[in-house]
Amino acid sequence: MNKIRICMLLFLVLAGSLTSRGQSYQKTDAGIKTAIKSVAVEVQFYDPSTVRVLKWPQGDTFDKKSLSVIKAPQKTTFSVQQKGEAITLKSADLLVVLNLSSGAISFKTPDGETLLAEKETPNQFVKFDDAGVSAYKVTQAFVLAKGEPIYGLGIQQQGKMSQRNVKLRMVQGNTDDYVPFFQSVKGYGVFWDNYSPTNFADTQEETSFSSEVGDGIDYYFMNGGTADGVIAHMRSLTGQAPMFPLWTYGYWQSKERYKSQNELLGVVQKYRELGVPLDGIIQDWQYWGNNYLWNAMDFLNPEFYDPQKMVNDVHKLNAHLIISVWSSFGPHTKQYKELEKLNALYNFKTWPESGSEKWPPNLDYPSGVRVYDAFNPAARDIYWKHLNESVFKLGMDGWWMDSTEPDNFDNKPSTTHLGSYQKVRNAYPLVSVGGVYDNQRKVSSDKRVFILTRSAFAGQQRYGANTWSGDVVASWNALRNQISGGLNISLTGIPHFNSDIGGFFLWEFKEKLKDPEYRELYARWVQFGAFSPMMRSHGADAPREIYQFGKKGDKVYDAIERYINLRYSLLPYIYSTSWDVTANQSSMIRALVMDFAADKQALDINDQYMFGKSILVCPVTTGMYTKDREEDFSTIKSRKLYLPKGSDWVDYWTGEKLSGGQTVTKDTPLDVIPLYLKAGSILPIGPKVQFATEKKWDNLEIRVYEGGNGEFTLYEDENDNYNYEKGVYSTITFNWNNAKRTLTINDRKGEYPGMLKDRKFNIILVSKGKAVGDGAVEKFDKVVSYNGRKTVVRL
Template sequence: MGLREISGGFDWRDGHQVVRVEAWGPDSVRVRVGLTGVRDDVPGALGERPEADAEVKVGAESAVLVNGALRVELADGLLRFVREDTQAELLAEERIHFWWPGARLFTANGNGYSRIAQNFRAYDGERLFGLGQHQHGLLDQKGAVVELVQRNAEVSIPFLLSSRGYGLLWNTPAVGRVELGVTGTRWVSDSARQIDYWLTAGEPADVLRHYADATGHAPAFPAWAAGFWQSKLRYRSQEELLAVAREYRDRGLPLSVIVVDFFHWTHLGEWRFDPAEWPDPAAAVRELEEMGVKLMVSVWPSVSPLSENHPVMLERGLFLATEQGPPFHADWPDKGVEGEVGVSFYDASNPEARAFVWDRVKRNYYDHGVRVWWLDACEPELKPGTPANLLTHDGPGLEVLNAYPANNARAYYEGMRAAGETEIITLNRSAWAGSQRWGAALWSGDIPATFESLAAQIRAGLNVALSGIPWWTTDIGGFHGGDQDSPEYRELVVRWFQYGALCPLFRLHGFRDPEVPLHPTMTGGPNEVWSYGEEAYEHIVAAMRLREALRPYVLEQMRVASETGLPPMRPLFVDHPGDEAAWAVDDQFLFGPDLLVAPVHRLGQRAREVHLPAGARWTDAATGELHEGGQTLLVDAPLDRIPLFVREGAHIPGINAKERS
């Protein structure tokens, strides 16, 4: 057993286990634990070590590190994290058993890899948020077991924000899970080489600012991206898509982005338009630009064996490798063949592979004027999901694969920057810690078209915001299904539009009825704003007009997010941590500091309870009535509006009652 001081921290050795604690930014520390030593060559989300003015004291059998608001104590072989000003315990390691294995367990997998478990104490009344995006319908995830693996609609970002006043990043892209139990909190990596986590102390807003400083800030948000995005599965030709854009123009409806979905390509992984369906994409881009509309194109990270790029990429080792079997990772339809073919995903952790993909994308899309990218299936969408059989440039799949979506977004960000672009945004189906610094927006994946799903997205989006991703959206109306003639579904679309207009990105997409098998010639049912009948259309257009009026406010909140890390859409407790009731509210949110949003997410609901946070007074945007904070009201919610409240003293164009009357 031995302790020694290092620069801004300390090392402790117990047998083969080495624990390193280092100050890592304001009020923050990084902890690494390895067998015989700690490593600097393991992928993670943290950038270069920032400066910190830490005080370190090392004794014979104990050590203390104080960094601003955070105090770390090592005693009896266990770490304890304490708030320096009050000496209140934030988090502490706890032995799994009094004798063995202690708080940190390495179970050898072979070749220097281990199944790793890190155990912490559980606390009564603690609330736990973040962890990316999940469809379990929970905001507070205390009591849940959450898998750390990337899947469609299940996004693993291993960052927790606690009501006790800390945030913790499990700084490894390894596949695993986190158990948020009543008897303990346990982080598990199925196969990794060391424990690595970062912990910061403070109120929720402080934690989020520190996290952005540690993992990267989102770039400046493009002004055009604050408008309405039109999408469906799928527009089959250049003329079909342009006809929809012209209809928006002729109706006088706002439109900022329209989307070319999958199967527009010659073959999957050739990353180019099929000239039979898209004969002059440059002309399409020019016409759309004249209407003030951007063209976004779906680009997948998978490559069909029919693609001209497949043999080249195979020869150069640019695909994810397989430990066993040929490098095919999923099956998918492609043009020129019946049924499905085995496709390969490029290795996004390989800089050479990223450069290769961007080169093809630039030649075949960017050089035609395309500047907006939809990065679908970027988990990657393995079928079957077997990361244990994969080997990447950065290491074995089990250790590093969760970072795939961040690396994929990086390919487009770096490519756009090299081309001289400064307005960069990609829409991603998955993300990992730090994705935000690559201009990555996230949407909630292929979700059901139900009221239950709408309610789940409200919680999912707030947890995404608490995971460091400020740019987020959903498929308005849900993805799977939706009968345009159903009164119940039309009501769902209206309520989802009202919610979507108050999300960071405002986007319509879906695979509407009649649902047909996926095939290169298929399309879904109509999914334009006029597809749901006159009554729904009137309410949808009202939501679109509201969003247009809000765009200056939206852009101001996006500026704050980029500069500080504070997300535009956030739970009430971020701004009002002293209001105990606010911590339990899971279906309302603040958009910026001044606008309170209470979505309606039940069929037939025409009133709902709204909690007004303490410490301010709030004006009902519909009635102009001023209410004291710290209370819960029953608020009318007819189909034509969503309950909104404005903080006293704030003026938000398009929201104040007299402007909406």
């Protein structure tokens, strides 16, 4: 009997394990564990649609805490079945098949359609010494379907929309922001959770990630069904995007750099005198004085004689101020001395190299500037302590966190709080930005965190950061590249992107602002900026304020002013879209694959996109009105564009309705960017203002674009603070029934202090020549007095 009991006990202990040709696996609470060809393999369900795959050399340990992923595995119902060499894990939304012979894993839909398959990869682990610690170079290859478009990987300046046939050396840089994540038109995504320099390569044979440093392979597969679904899963893993204040969606002015507080204040005053809207002004570097005091986070430059007065004066003009801070410190700063005691400064060369401000740098006088170890929580607290005590308490409205890559000129080995710098290098922007966000949230809920930053990594959307594309050199090609760059980082789940309007450097334009071609380029970049998540003019070599381009009545000036005003008229739409990003995991700028995945002609277009879910934007990215460096407006030029299949489209400027699935030609005078509204769209138009919160939205124009059913939800709150996280906001949903020609304004949901209890909606059905462009509407179809109760309007 004792022998029988022992056998029964062994059977029960091994009940979670099965054997095939010497290969065994163990079922766990989240998936399975096994070892194949001396490689330990673990598959974990994080939810029914998301799976984590881990692999490491058998005999080693792999216990990693992700910097990007903050989600814990959810309890997921799944089954495990073995048939021959194949083990199949099945959840409600996913099949995961592991080949016990080769070790390759494939991912399928519940009905068995293959979404993605691993390729058997020899030499997945190559051992080496990483700054005195044993580590591996790690590689995983996948097999994609022929002609299957994929997207993401961050911002690159190569102008490609689909990332097929691409090879990338993924190391954070000034104008390239790498996120090791891609998603497919088939509705799945892959996040390669590694922070070291990584080679991504897509060839006809395979698609692979190969990272320089790792203890093992760690990636996540998610089946979202659609691009929006994939992004929702990525944000579920790595964090949701909080809301920015309303004012951040207004117009921003900046340059390299305002050299005194009088100059900065004079810019804001000039905009107010001209009647041109403005909400943000930015102070760039060197307000701290010389380079030995680099990033002191204090106004040590005597030209900034009263920083408290400067902040107050900007606020009195109903504008906001953000300021440049860096990830490095000069040797004479308080921060440097505290961080040095903590052993939290890296030893590689960074910007600026010289203590002298003259150009080129005089290396006989090294600056001694060093980057701080943002991976160290105590160092992040020191960073915030000085930022808070010196600047935030003045009432500063946000942060321009420059060089968050950070600049690394010699790749000299360094050690971080988490090990070698090389092992975690690409995640530096994530932790440095996160340190400011987390600390500000601890001390204030009255002011939403707003961070403008030059670099990004997976998960950074959770930290209130808007990534700009770095110091790009102005050219038509550079303008075009910003479109695909912004769309691809959005497709990684990071929704807030912008570029320096006009490009940072003007190296190709010897006459700077006097160059007619540059003036044309700048006007077109302003148009693109008006339909970006942030509209911000910035650059070196020449100032970019609107009055630098002439005066009212001059074509370039008028074109710039037109699009600043257009931006403000769309604020109810833009702010509601930003809420959709936070509440429903949407995206502000949307690659055409997001809404038209079934239209093969739309999948690789790199110069068109949706702004929100209603507006098709087609920027002009070639010069049209400059010949031999002379302006020539005698003939109206045009550009060709594609209207995606699956919808009719209404020309914003003319009201003409066109069928989707065709290429059309649109006239593009200097002050026109082609814009089309998806049939069925409902577009709120705000009042003419000088700053975002100048007037209440008590008399909104509501444009209806017939030709399909549509829905739009108008979102409103206190415009700043975090009360919206407690449900303190209101929504009003509009529904257009195209067949019945009725617009239903549903019951208002929610409330907040200062909410409009009664208001008017001025409704108009757009048609050819009626309620088009940015002109005033003379007569509305219906004027509705609305008190929060459901109203049905027939048009």
